[in-house]
Amino acid sequence: MSGTAIGTTRQEQERSRVTRQKLMTAAIEVLVEKGWAGATMGAIAERAGVSRGACQHHFPTRGALVAAAVEHVFRQQVEELVRRANGLPESRRRVEPLLNLLHDVYAGPLFTAATHLWVAAVADEELKAILLPLETQVGREVHRLTVELLGLDERDRDVRDAVRATLDLLRGLALANLLHDDTARRRKVLAHWARTLEAQLAPKRATQAD
Amino acid sequence: MSGTAIGTTRQEQERSRVTRQKLMTAAIEVLVEKGWAGATMGAIAERAGVSRGACQHHFPTRGALVAAAVEHVFRQQVEELVRRANGLPESRRRVEPLLNLLHDVYAGPLFTAATHLWVAAVADEELKAILLPLETQVGREVHRLTVELLGLDERDRDVRDAVRATLDLLRGLALANLLHDDTARRRKVLAHWARTLEAQLAPKRATQAD
Numbered sequence: 001m002s003g004t005a006i007g008t009t010r011q012e013q014e015r016s017r018v019t020r021q022k023l024m025t026a027a028i029e030v031l032v033e034k035g036w037a038g039a040t041m042g043a044i045a046e047r048a049g050v051s052r053g054a055c056q057h058h059f060p061t062r063g064a065l066v067a068a069a070v071e072h073v074f075r076q077q078v079e080e081l082v083r084r085a086n087g088l089p090e091s092r093r094r095v096e097p098l099l100n101l102l103h104d105v106y107a108g109p110l111f112t113a114a115t116h117l118w119v120a121a122v123a124d125e126e127l128k129a130i131l132l133p134l135e136t137q138v139g140r141e142v143h144r145l146t147v148e149l150l151g152l153d154e155r156d157r158d159v160r161d162a163v164r165a166t167l168d169l170l171r172g173l174a175l176a177n178l179l180h181d182d183t184a185r186r187r188k189v190l191a192h193w194a195r196t197l198e199a200q201l202a203p204k205r206a207t208q209a210d
Numbered sequence: 211m212s213g214t215a216i217g218t219t220r221q222e223q224e225r226s227r228v229t230r231q232k233l234m235t236a237a238i239e240v241l242v243e244k245g246w247a248g249a250t251m252g253a254i255a256e257r258a259g260v261s262r263g264a265c266q267h268h269f270p271t272r273g274a275l276v277a278a279a280v281e282h283v284f285r286q287q288v289e290e291l292v293r294r295a296n297g298l299p300e301s302r303r304r305v306e307p308l309l310n311l312l313h314d315v316y317a318g319p320l321f322t323a324a325t326h327l328w329v330a331a332v333a334d335e336e337l338k339a340i341l342l343p344l345e346t347q348v349g350r351e352v353h354r355l356t357v358e359l360l361g362l363d364e365r366d367r368d369v370r371d372a373v374r375a376t377l378d379l380l381r382g383l384a385l386a387n388l389l390h391d392d393t394a395r396r397r398k399v400l401a402h403w404a405r406t407l408e409a410q411l412a413p414k415r416a417t418q419a420d
Contacts, residue, residue, distance in 0.1 A: 033333040037247040115329045118388050122322050123243040128389060135389060161402035165379060168399055172382030178328050179338055179345060189378055192371035196406060 020058050022048040024069035031066065031113035036120035036127065039066070063130045066117060073110045074138055078145065081105045085149050096194035098149055099166070103186065107174035115175070142167060152201060162200055169193060230268050232258040234279035241276065241323035246330035246337065249276070273340040276327060283320045284348055288355065291315045295359050306404035308359055309376070313396065317384035325385070352377060362411060372410055379403060 026048035030039045041062045045055040059065035081101065088097050118135075121128040146163050147154045154160060173189065176182050236258035240249045251272050255265040269275035291311065298307050328345075331338040356373050357364045364370060383399065386392050 035245055035247055035330055037245055112329060112332050115325065115385070118385070119322060119325045119329060120245055122388055132389060158402070161398050164395065165399045165403050168382035168386060169375060169379045170382065171385050172378035172380065175325070175328070175381050175385055176378060178332055179342060185374065188371050189375045192368070193375055196375075196410065200406065 016058070019048075019050055019054060020068075021072070023050055023055055023058060023065060024072045026050075027062075027065050027069035028073055028109055028113045031069075031116050032109050035116045036066075036124075039116075041065070063127060066113075067130050067134055070110065070114055070117070070134060070138075073113075074141075077105050077108070077110060078141070081145070081149075093198075095150065095198050096191055099170070099190045099194055099197075100187070102146065102149075103170055103173055103190065106170050107177050111174045112178065115178070139167075150197075150201070159201065162197060166193070166197065226268070229258075229260055229264060230278075231282070233260055233265055233268060233275060234282045236260075237272075237275050237279035238283055238319055238323045241279075241326050242319050245326045246276075246334075249326075251275070273337060276323075277340050277344055280320065280324055280327070280344060280348075283323075284351075287315050287318070287320060288351070291355070291359075303408075305360065305408050306401055309380070309400045309404055309407075310397070312356065312359075313380055313383055313400065316380050317387050321384045322388065325388070349377075360407075360411070369411065372407060376403070376407065 023044060027039065027044045030044050030047050034043065039062065041055055041059075042052060044062070044065065045052050048055070055065075059068065084101055084105075085098060088094055088101070117127065117131060121131050143163060144154075146167060147159070150163070152159045152163065154163075169189075173182070173186050177186065233254060237249065237254045240254050240257050244253065249272065251265055251269075252262060254272070254275065255262050258265070265275075269278065294311055294315075295308060298304055298311070327337065327341060331341050353373060354364075356377060357369070360373070362369045362373065364373075379399075383392070383396050387396065
């Protein structure tokens, strides 16, 4: 292969990557505004400024597109969460700021888009089949990450249940925050929850000596 | 007025009541299946077996119809909750069965319908204006009811925060239950939270001497 051919291939790969990202970002935006019923391939392609044909080339179905979009934005959010968590001071009082951080990352446009998808899937077996494995994977990863950020030992049953409850609480808080800014109420709930978690989990923390 | 005229009026009132109930039940069903975008007045009237004209006579807009439907089904669920809660044995270990009961009543078709509405309202100011007062009213009532069922004293700040957290947790669990039966995981989470609540609130229970 000549150098030019390789250069062209790289350019094509880069263009392809950019097009995919545009489509995934547009998919989340259109989902937030119009829900699953309104998030047609045409509407998403138009929002992304990409032709219908190019859209279909990258994602054969809108199911494949929204699944890829949810996963892509989820990865970005995990990166953001880890970066911001690393910026928190090491301290025994780290639980409350960590919970607020988890909420902030949790309750963004991805949550709104995902809620549209999840609720639409209740009456749509095809969409459900796409979302179930994604839900399992994302759920496991968020659980693992939360255990790690809180410095806990996952082998303890009480730890597992407390982390599960914490994530269910965060999901409920994100839902409560959909229609109006629920920050004042949420701060109280998370402060209360943090105190509860600290009292419960203090004896269970993984040794931080290493 | 003659007796016949009064009889006719009563029959008309009864017919009107039945038609309203049919429309409200149909509105929740259609919302669960098709979401806000698909829950047109035509689709709801058809499901209820009521003419478009009669539908419009009872509810001038679909916003008015779905708000009435959410409130109507909510009232029925509160009645069911109170009836089932009254059937629970009086005991200090009442918290866990009460939480499971709250979940069962919480996570039905009304929750799915309401989630469709709430998430659609994120990008729909008109719908948001209809739902916000409803959310406030339902939220307050569920809070008051939970305090009462748990036999707590609402004046205590810790009690208020613990009840808030409990309801946010239940909302999150209901969302997790949308796509698949999450019962096994949920039972563990609620058992864990019941133990936590019991330990936290035992000293705060309203005196049950009266």
